[in-house]
Amino acid sequence: MATQLQTPGAIGPEAVTTRAANAPAWLAERRRAAWEAYTALPMPDRTRDEDWRRTDIRGLEPDEYVVDPGPTGHGAGLVEAMREMRDRIAPDAAFVASTRNGVRALEGAEALRAQGVTVCSLEDAAVHDEAAVRRALAHVPVDGSKFTALWNALWRGGCFVHVPTGVEAAVPIVAAHSAAGDHAAILPATVVVLEAGASLTLVELEASPAAQGTMLSDAVSILHLGEGSRLDHCLLQRWSASTWHLATHRGVLERDSRLRFFAATFGSRLQKVYWDALLEGQGADATLTGVCFGGGDQHLDHQSLQAHRAPATRSDLLLKVAVRDRAQSVYGGLITVDRAAQRTDGYVQNRNLMLSRGARASGIPMLEIKANDVRCSHGVTAGHIDTEQRFYLQSRGVDPEAADRLIVRGFMQDALDRSPHAGFAEFVGGVLDEVVAGHSAAGVEAEGLS
Amino acid sequence: MSDSARLVVEGLRARVEGKEILNGVDLVVPTGEVHALMGPNGSGKSTLAYTLLGHPNYEVTGGSASFDGTDLLPLAADERARLGMFLCFQYPTSIPGVSVVNFLRAALKAQGKEMPAREFLRTLSAVMGELKIDESFRSRYINDGFSGGEKKRMEILQLALLRPRLAVLDETDSGLDVDALRTVAEGVDRVRGTDMGVLVITHYPRILEYLRPDAVHVLHRGRVVVSGGHDLARRIEADGYDPILGAGAGTAAREGNP
Numbered sequence: 001m002a003t004q005l006q007t008p009g010a011i012g013p014e015a016v017t018t019r020a021a022n023a024p025a026w027l028a029e030r031r032r033a034a035w036e037a038y039t040a041l042p043m044p045d046r047t048r049d050e051d052w053r054r055t056d057i058r059g060l061e062p063d064e065y066v067v068d069p070g071p072t073g074h075g076a077g078l079v080e081a082m083r084e085m086r087d088r089i090a091p092d093a094a095f096v097a098s099t100r101n102g103v104r105a106l107e108g109a110e111a112l113r114a115q116g117v118t119v120c121s122l123e124d125a126a127v128h129d130e131a132a133v134r135r136a137l138a139h140v141p142v143d144g145s146k147f148t149a150l151w152n153a154l155w156r157g158g159c160f161v162h163v164p165t166g167v168e169a170a171v172p173i174v175a176a177h178s179a180a181g182d183h184a185a186i187l188p189a190t191v192v193v194l195e196a197g198a199s200l201t202l203v204e205l206e207a208s209p210a211a212q213g214t215m216l217s218d219a220v221s222i223l224h225l226g227e228g229s230r231l232d233h234c235l236l237q238r239w240s241a242s243t244w245h246l247a248t249h250r251g252v253l254e255r256d257s258r259l260r261f262f263a264a265t266f267g268s269r270l271q272k273v274y275w276d277a278l279l280e281g282q283g284a285d286a287t288l289t290g291v292c293f294g295g296g297d298q299h300l301d302h303q304s305l306q307a308h309r310a311p312a313t314r315s316d317l318l319l320k321v322a323v324r325d326r327a328q329s330v331y332g333g334l335i336t337v338d339r340a341a342q343r344t345d346g347y348v349q350n351r352n353l354m355l356s357r358g359a360r361a362s363g364i365p366m367l368e369i370k371a372n373d374v375r376c377s378h379g380v381t382a383g384h385i386d387t388e389q390r391f392y393l394q395s396r397g398v399d400p401e402a403a404d405r406l407i408v409r410g411f412m413q414d415a416l417d418r419s420p421h422a423g424f425a426e427f428v429g430g431v432l433d434e435v436v437a438g439h440s441a442a443g444v445e446a447e448g449l450s
Numbered sequence: 451m452s453d454s455a456r457l458v459v460e461g462l463r464a465r466v467e468g469k470e471i472l473n474g475v476d477l478v479v480p481t482g483e484v485h486a487l488m489g490p491n492g493s494g495k496s497t498l499a500y501t502l503l504g505h506p507n508y509e510v511t512g513g514s515a516s517f518d519g520t521d522l523l524p525l526a527a528d529e530r531a532r533l534g535m536f537l538c539f540q541y542p543t544s545i546p547g548v549s550v551v552n553f554l555r556a557a558l559k560a561q562g563k564e565m566p567a568r569e570f571l572r573t574l575s576a577v578m579g580e581l582k583i584d585e586s587f588r589s590r591y592i593n594d595g596f597s598g599g600e601k602k603r604m605e606i607l608q609l610a611l612l613r614p615r616l617a618v619l620d621e622t623d624s625g626l627d628v629d630a631l632r633t634v635a636e637g638v639d640r641v642r643g644t645d646m647g648v649l650v651i652t653h654y655p656r657i658l659e660y661l662r663p664d665a666v667h668v669l670h671r672g673r674v675v676v677s678g679g680h681d682l683a684r685r686i687e688a689d690g691y692d693p694i695l696g697a698g699a700g701t702a703a704r705e706g707n708p
Contacts, residue, residue: 387506392539
């Protein structure tokens with residue numbers, strides 16, 4: 001076997017050792033166990049793994065990507081670009097920005113701290129709020145999958161929010177994750193713990209500049225909703241078109257809690273994203289919404305799980321996808337209903353619009369129902385842009401590109417209307433218009449990046 | 451061909467889905483005149499409208515069409531619209547998610563007729579009032595869930611706002627009750643200036659009583675076989691197409707098959 005010189009700071013045992021050295025013992029142990037699991041697990045395979053049947057990640061060599069770049073000089077530009085996005089989406093929001101070098105900005109959290117809300121890096125929280133962090137991390141086991149294992153071993157910085165019992169967070173929080181540079185690997189980490197009756201609006205941004213060479217993003221969000229709590233979670237994915245993006249966004253809902261999750265997907269060369277809503281407590285309620293636009297050779301994979309594990313739980317998922325050029329969207333949606341989860345109401349729908357002959361979009365919904373008093377249904381549609389709609393707009397003088405922009409915007413409108421945060425919906429609508437108009441999906445135009 | 455002719459169509463042939471529908475249409479609509487195009491079902495009236503406006507499914511196989519001296523045939527639908535052509539659709543398309551107000555602003559902008567927001571809203575309110583369209587339609591999605599009459603009024607609303615130089619009304623009167631017909635006809639009459647040409651495609655002479663056409667043309671088997679004054683429409687109302695087409699159709703057939 002040929003010995004290869006490892007790139008300094010690349011994904012590998014040394015990076016894990018460095019991370020572990022700076023972590024409390026329990027976390028160091030967890031990181032090492034995760035690395036072992038990662039090295040033991042095979043890469044997902046189209047022929048072997050049902051989840052990956054329609055998504056091919058041959059070509060991704062994680063070991064080639066750099067998690068510890070040392071001082072880069074990128075950081076300030078990236079943070080400033082992300083801050084500008086925060087200003088447009090939610091100018092009142094607290095701001096936590098991470099790059100490969102950890103948390104680089106933490107601003108505007110004074111009002112939250114005065115309420116007793118913890119906002120800090122996940123690294124700090126692992127020291128100062130150990131119980132809450134351990135409880136949350138337990139929702140993403142170290143050996144759950146190849147990429148969650150990698151994340152558990154190597155995440156850095158990260159955004160941690162802990163809202164105490166009964167506290168309604170005074171302002172939203174924007175958690176931004178960004179990276180730049182050829183062969184950069186970033187592992188965005190966001191962990192939210194809401195105690196009983198707490199409420200919060202969280203906006204997560206994942207973005208990188210265009211034309212930075214290939215990148216790898218392996219992200220996990222863990223959202224723990226205590227009894228009767230409410231979380232509005234918005235997520236924007238605008239990685240460069242040469243980024244591999246793997247992610248798990250997992251909400252765990254206790255009794256009578258309510259999650260409104262809204263995700264907008266524009267970037268990456270390939271993404272495999274899991275949305276998991278685990279409805280553990282009676283009366284828990286999750287609304288999941290996605291808008292996704294793909295072009296070029298993008299391959300965008302969403303996979304959702306609505307797991308009804310207690311009685312009278314409700315879930316409603318809507319994913320709207322438009323694809324152009326040779327882009328492909330694949331979606332798999334599973335609703336499970338445990339025997340105990342009577343009076344469950346579960347709904348999943350996926351609507352796809354194809355703007356070019358070479359673009360493909362498909363959805364496969366599945367139901368696994370073990371209870372007998374439930375209401376569950378699903379719907380999937382896929383169609384091409386309507387010639388008559390385009391002609392109607394053109395007949396009023398609107399050029400074909402602007403016509404498509406209007407039609408795509410119209411197609412997405414009912415999903416955009418479900419955004420729990422108006423500023424976010426408006427921002428995403430604007431990004432959608434830009435991307436449909438042919439501008440880059442990449443999310444930051446940072447100064448001084450080479 | 452007159453210098454003041456707005457629309458000049460000569461020997462226009464077109465097919466849709468491989469089927470020849472227009473077999474050499476000749477038609478001139480001078481500036482400021484209202485012309486009616488009549489003819490039995492399947493004679494090619496709507497095909498002519500779509501062909502003139504540049505629908506991508508309608509393929510021109512011969513002849514010419516020009517607008518104020520500009521050759522229409524190489525132009526895409528949106529370019530023709532920006533020249534000042536307008537089609538009142540027989541079956542307007544619905545576009546869910548796109549609000550009427552956003553659509554109208556996009557159309558005005560595309561045609562270089564943008565107005566400041568306040569002026570736009572004031573104009574829109576005034577025109578909606580005249581056409582008896584409820585203000586709530588501003589935020590509704592284009593033609594989505596509209597009744598037949600509402601769709602037709604929305605077409606006239608666009609006509610009034612965009613102020614084209616040639617309006618083609620494709621059976622705008624069909625499916626309307628008498629009151630709606632009067633509203634629509636009055637709407638057309640109101641925006642009909644000295645400059646705007648109008649081509650009214652219709653089965654029914656009633657709308658012509660409101661619009662008083664300068665000329666009436668009868669299309670049959672993809673050709674204009676008879677032209678005349680308003681009285682031609684009245685004769686069709688009284689006697690049907692047969693007495694007229696008997697001669698006209700024969701002529702067309704002879705010319706088509708020498």
